[in-house]
Amino acid sequence: PQPIRLADYTPPPFLVEGVALTFRLAPRATRVTSRIRFRRNPDAQAQDLRLDGEGLRLISATIDGVPITAQPDATGLTLPGGDLPDAFDWAAEVEIAPEENTALEGLYMSNGMYCTQCEAEGFRKITFYPDRPDVMAPFTVRVESELPVLLSNGNPSAQGDGWAEWDDPWPKPAYLFALVAGDLVAHSDAFATASGRAVALNVWVRPGDEGRCAYAMDSLKRSMRWDEEAYGREYDLDVFNIVAVDDFNMGAMENKGLNVFNSKYVLASSETATDADFDNIERIVAHEYFHNWTGNRITCRDWFQLCLKEGLTVFRDQQFSADMRSAAVKRIEDVLSLRARQFREDQGPLAHPVRPDSYHEINNFYTATVYEKGAEIIRMLRTLVGEDGYDAGVRLYFDRHDGQACTIEDWLAVFAEATGRDLSQFARWYAQAGTPRLRVTEDWDEGTGRFTLTLEQSTPPTPGQPDKAPQVIPVAVGLLGPAGDEIMATRVIEMTDTRHSLTIEGMPARPVPSILRGFSAPVVVEHAVTPERRAFLMAHDTDPFSRWEAGRGLAREILVAMVRDGAAPGPDYLDALAVTLSDERLDPAFRALCLRAPSEDDIAQALVDAGETPDPMAIHTARERFQRAIAAHMDDGLARAFIAMETPGPYSPDARDAGRRALRLAALAYLSRNDGGDRAARLFAGADNMTEQMGALGALLQVGAGQSEVARFHRQWAHDRLVVDKWFAVQVALAAPESAVETARSLTRHPDFDWKNPNRFRSVLGALATNAAGFHAPGGAGYALLADWLIQLDPVNPQTAARLSTAFETWRRYDPARQGAMRAALERIRATPDLSRDLSEMTARMLG
Numbered sequence: 109p110q111p112i113r114l115a116d117y118t119p120p121p122f123l124v125e126g127v128a129l130t131f132r133l134a135p136r137a138t139r140v141t142s143r144i145r146f147r148r149n150p151d152a153q154a155q156d157l158r159l160d161g162e163g164l165r166l167i168s169a170t171i172d173g174v175p176i177t178a179q180p181d182a183t184g185l186t187l188p189g190g191d192l193p194d195a196f197d198w199a200a201e202v203e204i205a206p207e208e209n210t211a212l213e214g215l216y217m218s219n220g221m222y223c224t225q226c227e228a229e230g231f232r233k234i235t236f237y238p239d240r241p242d243v244m245a246p247f248t249v250r251v252e253s254e255l256p257v258l259l260s261n262g263n264p265s266a267q268g269d270g271w272a273e274w275d276d277p278w279p280k281p282a283y284l285f286a287l288v289a290g291d292l293v294a295h296s297d298a299f300a301t302a303s304g305r306a307v308a309l310n311v312w313v314r315p316g317d318e319g320r321c322a323y324a325m326d327s328l329k330r331s332m333r334w335d336e337e338a339y340g341r342e343y344d345l346d347v348f349n350i351v352a353v354d355d356f357n358m359g360a361m362e363n364k365g366l367n368v369f370n371s372k373y374v375l376a377s378s379e380t381a382t383d384a385d386f387d388n389i390e391r392i393v394a395h396e397y398f399h400n401w402t403g404n405r406i407t408c409r410d411w412f413q414l415c416l417k418e419g420l421t422v423f424r425d426q427q428f429s430a431d432m433r434s435a436a437v438k439r440i441e442d443v444l445s446l447r448a449r450q451f452r453e454d455q456g457p458l459a460h461p462v463r464p465d466s467y468h469e470i471n472n473f474y475t476a477t478v479y480e481k482g483a484e485i486i487r488m489l490r491t492l493v494g495e496d497g498y499d500a501g502v503r504l505y506f507d508r509h510d511g512q513a514c515t516i517e518d519w520l521a522v523f524a525e526a527t528g529r530d531l532s533q534f535a536r537w538y539a540q541a542g543t544p545r546l547r548v549t550e551d552w553d554e555g556t557g558r559f560t561l562t563l564e565q566s567t568p569p570t571p572g573q574p575d576k577a578p579q580v581i582p583v584a585v586g587l588l589g590p591a592g593d594e595i596m597a598t599r600v601i602e603m604t605d606t607r608h609s610l611t612i613e614g615m616p617a618r619p620v621p622s623i624l625r626g627f628s629a630p631v632v633v634e635h636a637v638t639p640e641r642r643a644f645l646m647a648h649d650t651d652p653f654s655r656w657e658a659g660r661g662l663a664r665e666i667l668v669a670m671v672r673d674g675a676a677p678g679p680d681y682l683d684a685l686a687v688t689l690s691d692e693r694l695d696p697a698f699r700a701l702c703l704r705a706p707s708e709d710d711i712a713q714a715l716v717d718a719g720e721t722p723d724p725m726a727i728h729t730a731r732e733r734f735q736r737a738i739a740a741h742m743d744d745g746l747a748r749a750f751i752a753m754e755t756p757g758p759y760s761p762d763a764r765d766a767g768r769r770a771l772r773l774a775a776l777a778y779l780s781r782n783d784g785g786d787r788a789a790r791l792f793a794g795a796d797n798m799t800e801q802m803g804a805l806g807a808l809l810q811v812g813a814g815q816s817e818v819a820r821f822h823r824q825w826a827h828d829r830l831v832v833d834k835w836f837a838v839q840v841a842l843a844a845p846e847s848a849v850e851t852a853r854s855l856t857r858h859p860d861f862d863w864k865n866p867n868r869f870r871s872v873l874g875a876l877a878t879n880a881a882g883f884h885a886p887g888g889a890g891y892a893l894l895a896d897w898l899i900q901l902d903p904v905n906p907q908t909a910a911r912l913s914t915a916f917e918t919w920r921r922y923d924p925a926r927q928g929a930m931r932a933a934l935e936r937i938r939a940t941p942d943l944s945r946d947l948s949e950m951t952a953r954m955l956g
């Protein structure tokens with residue numbers, strides 16, 4: 109099949125002036141009637157009207173009351189343009205079977221509740237419609253069902269026994285349509301907007317879960333206020349509903365006025381959710397809420413422009429979290445995630461531009477590149493145009509494009525206009541895949557006191573893009589004096605050419621540069637720096653990100669050396685880490701991040717960068733020795749931190765207490781290597797919150813203990829689906845390399861393993877892929893197990909299967925035996941009869 113190409117975009121031949129839908133809900137035979145008012149688009153060349161429709165049983169269809177003669181094919185219905193009046197009413201009735209919908213796209217059922225997921229192309233599984241984001245229309249919806257709660261987009265307009273009607277006045281694309289019907293209860297609240305309008309807020313959950321909604325609600329209210337204050341954006345309906353669903357392919361969905369969430373990102377209590385869960389809930393509630401303006405009021409012209417809404421909304425949720433918590437810690441966490449997910453993607457066969465130019469299945473492009481690199485582009489743009497320029501550009505964007513379906517060109521044009529800058533070179537960030545490399549060299553002339561910093565950029569080839577042009581790279585640089593004092597405050601070098609030099613005259617002594625402060629661009633810095641220099645920056649850099657980065661770089665180098673020749677970490681590093689651990693001026697959350705060893709995947713990537721073939725087992729062993737060396741060297745300091753970071757009083761998910769717990773549990777993980785898990789066993793036995801219970805369990809499993817705690821944990825939490833997900837995941841993720849595959853295999857036979865539930869599937873098979881040494885254990889059993897399960901899942905839920913197939917994206921990194929086994933697994937998947945478009949595209953791209 110031919111891919112869909114950005115270059116082939118044409119405007120819709122007909123626009124929609126209004127849509128009225130009626131749903132008569134029944135698990136196997138839901139009737140959907142649609143009345144759609146079409147009008148010919150004056151900006152389009154005359155064309156046939158394509159109505160998308162998949163898996164629909166057409167019962168009747170008329171145009172202005174006259175039955176149509178056209179017959180649907182497997183993907184929709186074409187109405188010949190020449191036969192159509194300039195404006196007409198379409199009326200149709202179709203039948204669908206939500207209970208049989210296991211793919212969780214369109215209208216489906218989860219625990220007796222009806223819900224929808226229409227992004228990207230799920231609406232076509234509900235009724236015939238031009239299912240493309242540039243067709244925006246106001247919708248009214250009538251839902252008929254015996255279930256007590258009947259929800260759709262917009263404001264409630266009328267309701268009676270067994271029915272409810274909803275009216276969404278804001279024109280929207282079909283991917284933002286939503287309907288929910290179920291036996292639900294609400295945790296309710298209210299919000300007064302800046303202009304004084306009252307908004308009713310509800311978080312809808314299954315009965316029994318209403319006590320676990322407070323944090324999501326609080327996050328929602330803080331998000332609403334923040335968007336008013338930071339971006340001047342008010343909410344625009346009388347009601348905002350959030351619904352928690354157990355069976356969900358991703359995190360959450362920003363349907364207009366009716367956000368649908370994976371229950372994992374709504375439900376939280378101190379007993380059942382970890383600090384990380386609370387953090388995610390805050391972030392994701394904010395993200396979906398922010399989409400109301402960046403995505404819903406202004407949407408994407410086509411799916412190639414996905415980063416227009418996603419990159420911007422991720423950037424906005426990052427700003428929000430930075431304001432709610434520690435900005436420095438948030439930045440480090442975002443960079444860790446970017447490197448782990450996006451850099452990895454960018455360096456392999458799945459690399460693609462932030463705005464791709466072709467696809468087979470758009471669901472495969474909800475990637476770290478579109479989301480996270482997309483957010484980094486917005487951050488760079490803000491750095492380049494300045495805060496005021498950014499605010500002016502954003503204001504113009506909302507003023508000019510409200511109610512429209514836009515492109516990246518529209519987005520960049522408002523900044524060019526508001527600031528007078530030429531952003532044509534900057535636009536390359538959207539078009540070129542790959543992570544730029546920034547080579548840094550220094551020149552010091554003792555006699556004249558002249559210091560020169562030279563930067564050279566290059567971007568490696570990526571699939572379909574052998575040659576890259578230079579990009580605009582904002583490089584934030586500062587200089588420190590030999591005593592650790594800041595002698596040049598942060599300055600942003602705007603690099604536009606392949607090579608750029610900065611010379612500073614009259615320095616009394618050789619300065620120490622601090623490069624890429626705040627991680628000012630998503631690039632890899634190649635700078636040959638001595639360990640002493642890194643330790644110096646780790647102790648003195650005034651930029652917290654760069655300070656952390658210096659320690660991280662040091663740890664990475666030590667680990668690479670340990671993998672190569674079995675070396676041990678030297679006292680310099682260990683002493684510097686000990687100083688950081690006990691420096692009470694530093695935020696505990698920051699110290700916890702400094703204690704976190706680079707992941708096995710990071711070390712593998714560092715070896716690949718050095719032109720070597722990573723051995724996952726050798727990496728695992730080296731990392732374990734590294735952590736044991738830290739534990740042995742810092743036992744006293746770790747023990748002190750473990751005690752000092754106790755959080756007295758009732759559990760609070762706030763950043764301060766969460767940071768203390770993060771440091772306490774990081775210390776515990778090291779201490780367990782010294783005490784065999786005694787402290788962890790005691791903490792597990794007495795923990796009154798899930799953060800400490802899970803932290804203690806993880807610490808035990810990491811040292812090969814904890815089997816009785818595993819059993820106890822399951823007995824305690826067998827009734828709680830989200831906690832049981834954690835129970836599955838932790839055992840697989842932290843299993844010893846030799847037993848990880850068997851652990852995963854035996855858990856797939858556990859009676860609680862409900863493989864059709866995406867969270868549960870991910871908790872075993874997704875966790876296996878995160879256990880690098882276990883997944884890559886010699887013999888290829890991990891690859892075979894994952895391939896078997898992806899083949900089984902694909903016909904049931906292709907989207908989730910395709911997403912998890914990315915575990916294979918690094919296959920070319922490894923030795924011939926592993927490469928052969930991974931390749932064989934991918935080929936076996938590819939050869940499976942009737943493979944979905946999702947998984948076919950992924951395997952084809954990975955195999956190259």
Ligand code: HT7
Nearest residue numbers: 225227228357358359360361474
């Ligand atoms: N815009 C949404 C992306 C999405 C999605 C969400 C849930 C299930 C399937 C999905 N397909 C695409 C989520 C977001 O970025 O906010």
Ligand code: ZN
Nearest residue numbers: 395399418421
């Ligand atoms: Zn989003």
